[in-house]
Amino acid sequence: MSEVIVRSVRPEDLDRVTEIEAACFPPAEAASKQSFIARIAAFPESFLVAEINGTLIGFINGCATNNSVIYDEMFHSTQHHVPDARNLSVFGLNVMPEYRKQGIAAQLMRHFIQAARETGRQSVILTCKDRLVYYYESFGYVNNGISKSTHGGAQWFDMTLIL
Template identity: 50%
Template structure:
């Protein structure tokens, strides 16, 4: 049985991460290949992929801010990224649908949290849909209630984890 390897993204992963994103999110919410390319070039330290053998099967990526909530504009540009900021935001946690239910998302999230802790961040911030609140609470995230986010026309909830 293959062991999951989690590593920092590289530019050659661009097509894979874009494809996985398009399978995991509705078109209005999915990040574009151009956005992923910008994230890779600006902050690959906060962008991890999960790999089985030679195949990328999942990803988690983010940016750094001093804000206490994830702003919608951050989904579109890394101009809001502050390298030495206090908090790290998660833009998305994706696992290819063929690999759901095997704990790979949990491994990616735990890796991201540990990397954030090692880099000296104070909090991890994210937005999620109502049905995922319990999922994120298992990692220690606290639900702050309805978000101001209107990303992709969906209803979101703000969550944070104190490191």
């Protein structure tokens, strides 16, 4: 496999990021192109992409917040981003299906956690489905139970990684 490069998102990545999101999440859960336009503008420092040979194959993104959990409104508006907040959230960790099970998501997560440390965050927070709790626990996240989030009509679990 060619080398995976992890870097900050750029405005010209918009269409591919939107395409990856649509491939990775059901329509009710997937962020829109308009959401990505706003996220790229508001928090490019916490929006990382993975590429191989110049092709984007995955990404991780989320805003900074002083909240200890993710709530649904955060997915829909960048007004909830607080640049100097104590926590960094994960809205999505996406890898195109044909590139899965190669450690790319783990590389993205490790870079994201490192970025959180380097910017003085106290924790990284995320929500995930039951089947992914174990995966995130492998990074040191703690399962805090069923989330109040009902984003996309799904059941989510609150996870926290203390840095």
